[in-house]
Amino acid sequence: MNLVFLGPPGSGKGTQAKKLAEKLGYVHLSTGDVLRQAVADGTELGKKADGYMKAGELVPDDLIIGLIEEQVSAGKLKNGFILDGFPRTIPQAESLRDMLKKYQVSLDKAVLLDVGEDEIMKRLLNRAKIEGRPDDTEDVIKNRIEVYKQQTAPIVEFYKGESILQTVRGEDTPENVFNALLQVAQ
Ligand code: AP5
Secondary structure, three states: OEEEEEOOOOOOHHHHHHHHHHHHOOEEEEHHHHHHHHHHHOOHHHHHHHHHHHHOOOOOHHHHHHHHHHHHHOOOOOOOEEEEOOOOOHHHHHHHHHHHHHOOOOOOEEEEEEOOHHHHHHHHHHHHHHHOOOOOOHHHHHHHHHHHHHHHOHHHHHHHHOOOEEEEEOOOOHHHHHHHHHHHOO
């Protein structure tokens, strides 16, 4: 099954996608992880993305779409994948639909992890103490939530329209969320 994971920052997309991909033998592709690695390696992509990420803004669509198309055209996203953090805008969702069609790959479900704002803030401020991610400060988290509402939440309707949206309650223990995801992911 080929899946995209949607949800606000801190909803558990990365935690669950990684675990689920291991369990089911799927490919897990997180655009956030790819970008953080590019920043750490000081690549051209990393240099372009760094400022946007630190401010909690989205990196421009063309950079991200190019990155995903490389994976699809190389046949790396075919039988069993989870896209985590992509798409994040309507143009990204439309590009994904078009490129999957071009390479005859299906998208089976868009899974929305539903978590409220208070819980998001709590989780990310807690992570800040452990990992020190530069975008996990209170102001930047607030901006990331705002960016999610403005630019990413509309793709929930997009996938409703494609009849592949599935919502999972993300405000539960990691184990319960995982079990709920397992039900929808196979
Ligand atoms: P990205 O890395 O995708 O950040 P995000 O969406 O803000 O995601 P997070 O990693 O904060 O949250 P998550 O939902 O994965 O939750 P997690 O499992 O980590 O993107 C970072 C930046 O890159 C963006 O701001 C943007 O600049 C850029 N970018 C990336 N993709 C892009 C795109 N497509 N287009 C444009 N720009 C893009 O969990 C969070 C914390 O909560 C962890 O500490 C975890 O241990 C904890 N936790 C998880 N589940 C639970 C639970 N059930 N109960 C309690 N705690 C939990």
